Amino acid sequence: MSIVPLAASVLVPIGQEAEMLYFPYNSEFVQNEIGENVQDRLYDSQDWADYFRQFIGNGVYPNPASGLRVESVHNSMVLTVRGGSAFLQGRFYLQRRDFEFPVEPAHLTLGRRDIVVCRHDIIARTSQLFYIPGVPAAVPLLPQIQRTDDVFDLQLCTITVNPNAQALTQANILDTRPDNGVCGFVSGLINQVDTTSLFLQYTTYLNEQIALWEQRKSGQLAKWDEWTMERDLWTDEQRAHFEALSQEIANLVKAMETQAFSLINNNFDDWSVRRGCDKITEFNPDGSVLETIKVLALNFTLATKHTEFEGNGSILETITFNPWEVELG
Numbered sequence: 001m002s003i004v005p006l007a008a009s010v011l012v013p014i015g016q017e018a019e020m021l022y023f024p025y026n027s028e029f030v031q032n033e034i035g036e037n038v039q040d041r042l043y044d045s046q047d048w049a050d051y052f053r054q055f056i057g058n059g060v061y062p063n064p065a066s067g068l069r070v071e072s073v074h075n076s077m078v079l080t081v082r083g084g085s086a087f088l089q090g091r092f093y094l095q096r097r098d099f100e101f102p103v104e105p106a107h108l109t110l111g112r113r114d115i116v117v118c119r120h121d122i123i124a125r126t127s128q129l130f131y132i133p134g135v136p137a138a139v140p141l142l143p144q145i146q147r148t149d150d151v152f153d154l155q156l157c158t159i160t161v162n163p164n165a166q167a168l169t170q171a172n173i174l175d176t177r178p179d180n181g182v183c184g185f186v187s188g189l190i191n192q193v194d195t196t197s198l199f200l201q202y203t204t205y206l207n208e209q210i211a212l213w214e215q216r217k218s219g220q221l222a223k224w225d226e227w228t229m230e231r232d233l234w235t236d237e238q239r240a241h242f243e244a245l246s247q248e249i250a251n252l253v254k255a256m257e258t259q260a261f262s263l264i265n266n267n268f269d270d271w272s273v274r275r276g277c278d279k280i281t282e283f284n285p286d287g288s289v290l291e292t293i294k295v296l297a298l299n300f301t302l303a304t305k306h307t308e309f310e311g312n313g314s315i316l317e318t319i320t321f322n323p324w325e326v327e328l329g
Helices: 045-052 196-265 268-272
Strands: 029-031 037-039 078-081 084-088 091-095 099-102 112-121 126-132 151-161 173-175 277-283 289-295 300-309 315-321 325-328
Touching: 084 112, 084 151, 091 112, 091 126, 099 126, 173 196
Parallel strands: none
Antiparallel strands: 029 037, 078 099, 084 091, 112 126, 112 151, 151 173, 277 289, 289 300, 300 315, 315 325
16 A cells, blocks of 8 residues: 655745734845835834844943943033943943033022933934933922833933032932833843942932931931020029919918917007007997007908906906907906
């Protein structure tokens, strides 16, 4: 029994060729529909960009660590962007040396926040750096980065320009390259990332912020100590006032107690000549005598003495102190 081979079948690809992309393959001359010789397998830059985007993400290349970092080198209003490279939507950007750029002058009374971006522009067919100033305001806002079908920004940093600033320090520059939301680092093909300089930059910034916080804390503590001293002084004054008032009340009570004791024990006639007192004498029809001592300022009867003459020649005196009563016979 013999085996008859089957005829080779013709495979038909699935889908439409216009909706596919496959490369790289050699290009050949073929005739088009009007008989012209043209090359097939021609590729557009977007084809290559889409290819690289499959395995390289957007961001700044982190080697060296200072790549595309914005720095304050001259302690002035001129900043420096270090040389480096970036990858934007499948396109490569390379900066071979450091670039300097001036920052717009500060507003006299209002602050401002600026940004620096690395921008891929498919219409302009470029990838370039741009300094974008913000708008001066009491609460300044950052300019918005652009990310559309035609333009894609990587934000390298934000710059805080304080009112009437004459120079910018590194503390005014916030490095946003590590922020994946606006930039990030390319890491898909990088085995090791040099973070020494990056760590030093953030350490410097952190120390500057700590020093600023310590300065503010010292100012607040000084104000607190001043307020505490004023409060303690006021408290001592009030305490002294109430202590003096309490002593006056105690002295008054003691004087009243002494005075009451004296009223009971002292002679009636002694009170009649005391300052502020007056003695009134009345002769009654029955021959008795009524003497009254009053405190003039209060019209208050302090004491009375009733003298009666008995038929046997004896004299009976009744002394009444208000509210105490003493009889003398």
